[in-house]
Amino acid sequence: GAVVSQHPSRVICKSGTSVKIECRSLDFQATTMFWYRQFPKKSLMLMATSNEGSKATYEQGVEKDKFLINHASLTLSTLTVTSAHPEDSSFYICSAQGGMNTEAFFGQGTRLTVV
């Protein structure tokens, strides 16, 4: 299957700092990428949909100024958690789809811990 690479896999940062997470589709072009957050033993919660060259569409309740998403190319989307707080600690996962009604391929996830 297609490969989606997410980096870093783990990051620890201090409160108030910003953290950037990268999501790359390595062997296909992804016009749309998705960012999810997952709490322990819970399902994936969609945060935003990222389209190449345009502004991301955020789900209700997700602060767009806190979770900045950039989709600069067909193979790269980034999520920046700004002014991180301990409650932002979570598992963040990206996915990419190559076309309509096709399978989504996920990155390996990023475990963010804010101390």
Added chain:
Amino acid sequence: SQKIEQNSEALNIQEGKTATLTCNYTNYSPAYLQWYRQDPGRGPVFLLLIRENEKEKRKERLKVTFDTTLKQSLFHITASQPADSATYLCALGMNTGFQKLVFGTGTRLLVSP
């Protein structure tokens, strides 16, 4: 309200048996449905996709059914192995123009030797 329900309790079965996991949904009209496997601390891995006009899909030891009248999908693993132990997620795909997926909470499968 809209819901996707998967059995929250772990499913324990013996090696060699068939595991059957269910995914029921309410107030959704998905264009397709996907099943994923997720291991602890990892992202989901795609297993199977089935479209609304398909009744059944197979891939090796895996079989998925999709009943849009019952609003239910069943996921079967035949000849299960301890390596199949993981959490299995179902996800509904909508024709929203953004291929948005909505996930169930997942069912943990434990296959004992």
